[in-house]
Amino acid sequence: MRILFALPGFHAQDRGAEVALLAVARELARGGDDVTVMGGGPERPDEPYRYVHVPIVDRKRFEKAPQFPPFRSDTAWEDATFGTTLLTKYRPKDYDVAITCNFPFSHLALRRPTFGKSPLQIYVTQNGDWPARSGKSEYRLFRCDGLVCTNPDYEAENKDRWPTALIPNGIVLERYKAVEPDRAGLGLPEGVPIVLMVSAFIDTKRVADGIRAVAKLPDAYLVVAGDGPLRAEVDALAAQLLPGRFKRLTLTAPDMPRLYASADAFLHMSLLESFGNVFVEAMASGLPIVGHDTPRLRWIVGDRDTLCDTENLDAVADALRRALATGRGPQDPRSAEFGWPSIAARYRSFIVGLLERRKAA
Structure with a gap:
């Protein structure tokens, strides 16, 4: 499978979401999948996946910026700089599936219109499930082909809206x-x-x-x-x-x-x-x-x-x-x-099932 992970903090920060999704990307690449990671930090040596640098403006620069929908936080401002540049780096036809946990800008950039088959869109609830269930303001634009729920509450709340999988995070x-x-x-x-x-x-x-x-x-x-x-x-x-x-x-x-x-x-x-x-x-x-x-x-x-x-x-x-x-x-x-090999295997099983469902449809 050709899998893309996209998040502004990749290789720039070691926060929870970055650590978690990079660990999954790493395990899938080691297992033989064609994995690409796009992030705002520099390339790191010896990673098993392909890395593409996408320039960002760090969220620290926006800590005193005005906050209003959809720029609700310094995180959203940073995501906007990433999503804008991502549009120039991302070619949908190169991937079978695209994965992120940032909304709205990264999510919308990965869903940009394309000619021909577009990749499956997987959203991970690392930072909450609000985009998947709100339906208000910019959240009305949310769509996904699969929702990875990191706890049982999120799964119960969203299983009737989207195809879901209950997959926790893990550690080495x-x-x-x-x-x-x-x-x-x-x-x-x-x-x-x-x-x-x-x-x-x-x-x-x-x-x-x-x-x-x-x-x-x-x-x-x-x-x-x-x-x-x-x-x-x-x-x-x-x-x-x-x-x-x-x-x-x-x-x-x-x-x-x-x-x-x-x-x-x-x-x-x-x-x-x-x-x-x-x-x-x-x-x-x-x-x-x-x-x-x-x-x-x-x-x-x-x-x-x-x-x-x-x-x-x-x-x-x-x-x-x-x-x-x-x-x-x-x-x-x-x-x-919570070992990463077993967590990544659950991601892969979920993605394979979604691809098979799309093929059957």
């Missing part, structure tokens, strides 16, 4: 096995309990509330791996509430296992994630997990007494105390369900 399991802590190398203190957050600095991730919760534990040290438009506000709040007990890091994906191995508990404050790769990474690292108690999160991590109502910061602090008292353990067996 081997990367998290037998990893030694490296606090010194990461500039972290020894001899204190470390709480780790891995999160973008945006409102929905609630990093500031994480700082407020950790501040209730007088001996705990908070590390946040991530970046985003709220970095200045987060740094200022941490200086006030966690003086000498806070560090912000930005690491590449290969370096993240050392950070997980150097922590004692994992905290994530988002009320509802589309999936949340970070939870699986924490499981694979043997970390106790504190997160917002929802059926969706229990579907990923199982039943844990450290899941709580994270809007109650006292409850978060109590859950962190339980997590730190429990301490790290071996790699959680549940994480084995």
